[in-house]
Amino acid sequence: MKIIRAKDYNDMSRKAANIISAQVILKPDSVLGLATGSSPIGIYEQLIKWYNKGDVDFGACTTFNLDEYRGLTADHDQSYHYFMHKNFFGRVNVPKERINLPDGAQMDAEKECQRYDTAIRAAGGIDLQLLGMGLNGHIGFNEPAEYFSKGTHCVDLTESTIEANKRFFASADDVPRQAYTMGVQTIMLARRIVIVVSGENKAEVVREAFFGPVTPRVPASILQLHTDVSVVADEAALSLCGDLVP
Numbered sequence: 001m002k003i004i005r006a007k008d009y010n011d012m013s014r015k016a017a018n019i020i021s022a023q024v025i026l027k028p029d030s031v032l033g034l035a036t037g038s039s040p041i042g043i044y045e046q047l048i049k050w051y052n053k054g055d056v057d058f059g060a061c062t063t064f065n066l067d068e069y070r071g072l073t074a075d076h077d078q079s080y081h082y083f084m085h086k087n088f089f090g091r092v093n094v095p096k097e098r099i100n101l102p103d104g105a106q107m108d109a110e111k112e113c114q115r116y117d118t119a120i121r122a123a124g125g126i127d128l129q130l131l132g133m134g135l136n137g138h139i140g141f142n143e144p145a146e147y148f149s150k151g152t153h154c155v156d157l158t159e160s161t162i163e164a165n166k167r168f169f170a171s172a173d174d175v176p177r178q179a180y181t182m183g184v185q186t187i188m189l190a191r192r193i194v195i196v197v198s199g200e201n202k203a204e205v206v207r208e209a210f211f212g213p214v215t216p217r218v219p220a221s222i223l224q225l226h227t228d229v230s231v232v233a234d235e236a237a238l239s240l241c242g243d244l245v246p
């Protein structure tokens with residue numbers, strides 16, 4: 001596990017974007033695993049800038065996003081489809097037919113999860129998976145649990161997630177109760193993983209996940225067992241790691 005220290009959010013975004021653009025330049029037909037949330041927005045901004053300058057070209061890439069709310073259509077402004085279109089896909093040249101996210105409008109969970117895993121396999125697996133991490137160590141929608149999850153599956157959102165998300169919806173009743181997410185095994189099968197973490201509120205979980213025991217109680221801790229992981233974290237996120245990080 002390589003820990004890359006960044007000064008702040010912008011520096012973290014630039015360093016992670018560097019790794020992703022190098023991946024795409026060296027292997028133009030890369031299969032990229034992508035994330036939503038606030039952590040990767042700066043990375044997408046940076047990649048868009050380099051794309052506009054002609055320094056990186058996504059025309060041969062295939063992408064698979066980590067997750068999507070079950071029950072939201074792609075055009076819903078809180079769907080991850082919508083987020084990705086607004087923050088990345090609508091501004092670079094990944095071919096539409098090679099953009100993949102779980103289909104939130106497909107209510108047959110088993111069918112949708114199988115379809116997604118089959119599509120990832122058919123694409124040859126993920127070359128580089130980008131991740132953020134939740135305050136409790138979750139990756140994708142894989143929350144702390146007794147066991148590590150395997151393939152893509154449907155999860156019930158916790159009350160705290162529903163509570164936190166309700167401000168984005170007309171009422172609490174409109175907040176999706178479930179989501180489709182890649183499993184921990186799906187993530188671990190990626191050949192390379194880049195996880196970005198920023199901010200003091202993540203400092204405690206950074207220490208637990210990357211320097212504590214490997215446990216499904218802190219899902220991101222399993223990344224310690226992957227052979228090619230880069231943790232790109234800013235000073236604030238590393239502030240409780242002391243001498244553990246050079």
Ligand code: F6R
Nearest residue numbers: 035036037038039132133134140
């Ligand atoms: C996003 C995802 C989540 C986020 C995590 C951190 O697709 O799967 O696991 O990466 O919740 O979110 P932010 O970056 O908003 O702190």
